Amino acid sequence: KWRCPPGRRMQSSMLGPSPPRLLTEEEYRLQGEVETRRALEELRSFCQSPDFSAWTAVSRIQSPKRFAEFVGGASHVTPTEVYVHEREFGLESFFTDEQPFEEEDEEEMGNSDSFAG
Numbered sequence: 091k092w093r094c095p096p097g098r099r100m101q102s103s104m105l106g107p108s109p110p111r112l113l114t115e116e117e118y119r120l121q122g123e124v125e126t127r128r129a130l131e132e133l134r135s136f137c138q139s140p141d142f143s144a145w146t147a148v149s150r151i152q153s154p155k156r157f158a159e160f161v162g163g164a165s166h167v168t169p170t171e172v173y174v175h176e177r178e179f180g181l182e183s184f185f186t187d188e189q190p191f192e193e194e195d196e197e198e199m200g201n202s203d204s205f206a207g
Contacts, residue, residue: 130166137161 148154
């Protein structure tokens, strides 16, 4: 028969729900990998079910052989696609983007030395 005082109950309902905790970069990356694997497995499973019209799908896609390999368990991306993605979005692109600034800084430093003398 223990009860919370009425004022306290009203105060907590006025505050509303607390905001969700934000994910760290590592948690975000891990969650993305887990959810992507789960969704790809669901897609494979559906494509192997009797409800799936394989002929309709194959007639509409650009690469039926690649699709069949995916349904059979192959990766959804090619090694070339992985390489291109890493170049565009991986650490390599970070260093490539930084190079022009480093070169400009060196040029500016060289010019400032000539003015100092």
